[in-house]
């Protein structure tokens with residue numbers, strides 16, 4: 398409890414996905430991954446916490462042409478995994494300090510949808526697909542769609558993320574300090590067939606996929622970390638660097 402009006406009326410640590418889904422579907426159910434964002438948010442309504450940590454959804458597995466990362470894999474598990482491409486490991490490391498990384502999960506990072514998230518930006522560029530389970534159904538959605546429409550995960554549980562393995566990837570960001578959240582970050586991925594996807598953070602209310610030839614259409618909002626004009630300039634420079642790092646600009 399954080400104040401007079403905050404009220405956690407129940408705490409559940411279900412052992413099966415079905416049990417967890419039934420709890421998550423309650424109007425007062427709040428899914429908890431690592432809890433680093435949920436616990437920092439002053440909720441003003443009675444809630445029951447549905448802690449996912451006993452579901453065994455924390456594996457990182459290699460499958461043909463892709464990785465499957467469980468929703469409760471911690472950010473530090475990503476940083477430490479030899480299976481995960483180096484670019485994504487670095488982006489997970491940039492996400493938060495080690496104290497947070499050892500609790501925060503991949504599912505919670507997607508659920509939180511932080512507009513400056515380096516890992517989300519990387520996952521977008523990789524073309525990640527999010528597995529979402531609900532009572533009686535399972536679906537898979539592109540991360541881009543999930544960031545666009547939170548209704549795709551509300552009342553459900555993110556179970557895993559599949560990450561296509563790409564031929565080359567590169568990330569370039571600018572922050573106030575090397576370990577601060579980047580003001581703007583660009584991540585480019587080149588698939589084996591030659592198509593390239595580019596994602597950028599810090600230029601919209603969430604990380605976005607961009608057409609490198611249409612960057613002038615971005616309309617970033619300025620704040621204390623960087624004006625709109627500075628962010629636009631960073632996007633130009635950082636996208637060009639990320640594209641150069643993957644060897645060209647053919648678009649997906």
Ligand SMILES: Cc1cc2nc3c(=O)[nH]c(=O)nc-3n(C[C@H](O)[C@H](O)[C@H](O)COP(=O)(O)OP(=O)(O)OC[C@H]3O[C@@H](n4cnc5c(N)ncnc54)[C@H](O)[C@@H]3O)c2cc1C
Pocket residue numbers: 427428429430431432433434435436437449468469491492493494497500501502503504505506507508509510511513514515550553554555556578
């Ligand atoms: C000191 C501090 C520094 C931070 N710095 C950063 C930062 O630099 N960059 C950044 O992006 N974030 C930052 N955060 C925010 C937060 O730590 C991250 O967003 C983190 O990745 C959230 O992961 P989590 O597992 O702890 O999420 P939780 O707090 O457990 O959940 C976050 C949201 O996702 C939902 N959720 C969680 N798991 C699932 C699931 N499997 N299915 C469906 N919904 C789910 C929750 O209901 C909640 O709405 C910071 C937080 C703190 C306290």
